[in-house]
Amino acid sequence: MLWSPDSKRFAYVASDLRGGRLFRKAAAPPEKTQTTVYQNSDKSFTKIDLPSGQPPGKENDPEMKGAVMGHEFVTPVRWADANTLILERHDYYERLMPPAGSVHGFDRLYEITVSFKDDGTANTSWKLREDR
Numbered sequence: 001m002l003w004s005p006d007s008k009r010f011a012y013v014a015s016d017l018r019g020g021r022l023f024r025k026a027a028a029p030p031e032k033t034q035t036t037v038y039q040n041s042d043k044s045f046t047k048i049d050l051p052s053g054q055p056p057g058k059e060n061d062p063e064m065k066g067a068v069m070g071h072e073f074v075t076p077v078r079w080a081d082a083n084t085l086i087l088e089r090h091d092y093y094e095r096l097m098p099p100a101g102s103v104h105g106f107d108r109l110y111e112i113t114v115s116f117k118d119d120g121t122a123n124t125s126w127k128l129r130e131d132r
Contacts, residue, residue, distance in 0.1 A: 011076035031071040
């Protein structure tokens with residue numbers, strides 16, 4: 001758990017690591033680690049819906065063609081200030097390579113900046129990290 005500097009929000013991490021072999025007849029779902037944010041709302045904390053979606057540029061990335069996701073880990077890095085949370089998303093993929101059927105593994109690392117408003121809404125901006 002990672003508290004915001006003003007203690008009005010916190011980021012909580014939960015994992016589902018039940019993945020398995022990626023290239024079998026019934027492919028296992030990817031392993032996931034997700035971050036959930038809660039905000040103080042009078043006398044209790046309420047969940048904030050974080051904007052989700054695919055990383056920018058994924059649909060045009062030629063390495064992604066035919067790839068299967070092995071894991072998607074979204075973890076909190078730090079609070080930049082009381083209204084801004086920095087997340088890191090690490091995606092791992094595998095792709096079968098013809099003709100021998102060897103497996104090519106690769107990853108993508110993103111920095112996600114989440115900006116919160118007092119009404120409990122949030123906006124995100126993504127950046128592909130090249131320093132992985």
